[in-house]
Amino acid sequence: MAELRLVNGVRRGKTFDIILDGQALLAYEGETVAAVILASGRRLLRLTRKRGEPRSVFCNIGVCYECRMVIDGSPNVRACQTRASPGMVVNTQHGLGEDDIA
Amino acid sequence: MIARADLAIVGAGPAGLAAAIAARQVGVAAVVLDDNEQPGGQIYRQPPRGFSIDPATGIRDDQARGRRLLDDAARAGVSVRNGVAVWNAKPGALYCCQGDEAWTLQYETLILATGAYERPLPFPGWTLPGVFTSGGVQSLLKAQRIVAGKRVLLAGTGPLNLVVANQLADAGAQVLAVLELARPSVFDLLPMLAGRWELLAQGIGYVGRLAGRRIPIMRGWTIIEARGKEEVQSAVIAQVDDEWRPIPGSERVLEVDTVCLGFGLLPSTELSQLIGSEHRYAPELGGWIPVCDEYCETSMPGVFVAGDGAGIAGSLVALEEGRVAGLRAAMRLGRIDPKEFSAQAARSLARLRRLGRSRAVLDRISRPRPGLFERITPETVICRCEEVTASEVRKEIEDGATSLVELKARLRVGMGLCQGRICSSTLIELLAQGTGQRPEDVRPFSQRPPVKPIPVSALLALEEACHD
Incomplete structure (x- = not known):
């Protein structure tokens, strides 16, 4: 199996790019930010405040808040609950994200 | 801003939607609020707009059932307001927030249909990227058609893992294997025949399909450690005894890139607790649930809890409970009399009595056993938000902490964005072990608003509105 984004049995809508850490990343209309990133094969969404540990999606239903990222300038936004939109600027969050806001 | 509703419903999964439909059919227009972007809840999660999913993908059943329920709701004239966080609940009022907008919803009757989330059970490495909840992996697959990984191990207990594995x-x-803690005997399953042929047949179907694919269901095994640097690369698995304690010497290591954890569900009770209704400790769930009568009404008249938020019972029970609660709320509002309530609710109440039997069996098989907590090492992270380890927690317990409130004051556990949803059930267990209290005697966190993070701007808007 090569692709994480399945092609059989589904028709997706329009494509567009989001900007993840300065790089363009392909997204389909309707996908969450978390889905777009996981589909690309990347898992890291943030690094923790105390230990700098990598964290990714855990519950994917908005309960655990592990997937928080800096999205369009706001830190602590849940990637699993946020729909990707054209040109959305998404950054890996470091700690509480104060230093990630330009 | 202040809005008013005869009936407010929180949650638009099966219970909430069924409640709204039943109420609408007897003339009560409910205001339905849901945190997700689309109605349907977790089980009936619909693909996003712009997607169309082929019915042959094998995930159609729940989505089709959900679609039918949503169509019923639309026909009945039920409207759902999605993307709304209900962050505080008081008798007579809900506090709502959507983006920067905040408002108060004053209600006469309230149905909480807030559902459940996966029971978080810590072990070394469970915070590594690539370790997911099984439900999370399933929703990624069902709603987004994205598969979480390529070499997958599932661990836990209960039917969800069998479904997700397929x-x-x-x-x-x-799929390398499904590790199932429980070893139910055929006698455990017999009572299911009394009411849930359909479920039994489904269960046998899942097991059969896994066997056909040569995916082993390893009964009496579980995961004890996830290893990796940037993300999970291997899993250490072990056999467990009858109390689910890992058996030393039985360990094996599997190369994986994805781990799914499905150890059962915990009800979301933040709002029912916050509002002040009576709760009881349910040992079969290892958590607190609202005390409800047979009509889903809590200790507070006019406040109802339906579906998994009242105890884990699945979507079939949720649909019937939702209907009963919706009709009962209409009765409380004086729109139908007790006689009409009885007539309208009779079928649902009869079904609930039947479904209750198999639920008790499932509860007995999957009751969390203490051995699972023996996987926790001193370095294991218990509170994921504040990165607090088991050794830090145990040290405070040795130094005299006896309640969750004290641990919170000393360690900030439960103060992160998840508001204790992930750590509190484990902390209760660690406190019980360390102090000799029974879990039900451990004083839990007191629920405080906001139960969900909201922007300060929303609070300010509310504050200004109050002074207008």
Whole structure:
């Protein structure tokens, strides 16, 4: 199996790019930010405040808040609950994200 | 801003939607609020707009059932307001927030249909990227058609893992095994025949399909450690005894890139607790649930809890409970009399009595056992938000902490964005072990608003509105 984004049995809508850490990343209309990133094969969404540990999606239903990222300038936004939109600027969050806001 | 409703419903999964439909049919227009972007809840999660999913993908059943329920709701004239966080609940009022907008919803009757989330059970490495909840992996697959990984191990207990394993295999992932803690005997399953043929047949179907694919269901095994640097690369698994304690010497290591954890569900009770209704400790769930009568009404008249938020029972029970609660709320509002309530609710109440029997059996098989907590090492992270380890927690317990409130004051556990949803059930267990209290005697966190993070701007808007 090569692709994480399945092609059989589904028709997706329009494509567009989001900007993840300065790089363009392909997204389909309707996908969450978390889905777009996981589909690309990347898992890291943030690094923790105390230990700098990598964290990714855990519950994917908005309960655990592990997937928080800096999205369009706001830190602590849940990637699993946020729909990707054209040109959305998404950054890996470091700690509480104060230093990630330009 | 202040809005008013005869009936407010929180949650638009099966219970909330069924409640709204039943109420609408007897003339009560409910205001339905849901945190997700689309109605349907977790089980009936619909693909996003712009997607169309082929019915042959094997994930159609729940989505089709959900679609039918949503169509019923639309026909009945039920409207759902999605993307709304209900962050505080008081008798007579809900506090709502959507983006920067905040408002108060004053209600006469309230149905909480807030559902459940996966029971978080810590072990070394469970915070590594690539370790997911099984439900999370399933929703990624069902709603987004994205498969979480390529070499997958599932661990836990209960039917969800069997379902997800098949769905992952359908999607082309290599499923190494399903580790199932319980070893139910055939006698445990017999009472199911009394009411849930359909479920039994489904269960046998899942097991059969896994066997056909040569995916082993390893009964009496579980995961004890996830290893990796940037993300999970291997899993240490072990056999467990009858109390689910890992058996030393039985360990094996599997190369994986994805781990799914499905150890049962915990009800979301933040709002029912916050509002002040009576709760009881349910040992079969290892958590607190609202005390409800047979009509889903809590200790507070006019406040109802329906579906998994009242105890884990699945979507069939949720649909019937929702209907009963919706009709009962209409009765409380004086729109139908007790006689009409009885007539309208009779079928649902009869079904609930039947479904209750198999639920008790499932509860007995999957009751969390203390051995699972023996996987926790001193370095294991318990509170994921504040990165607090088991050794830090145990030290405070040795130094005299006896309640969750004290641990919170000393360690900030439960103060992160998840508001204790992930750590509190484990902390209760660690406190019980360390102090000799029974879990039900450990004083839990007191629920405080906001139960969900909201922007300060929303609070300010509310504050200004109050002074207008």
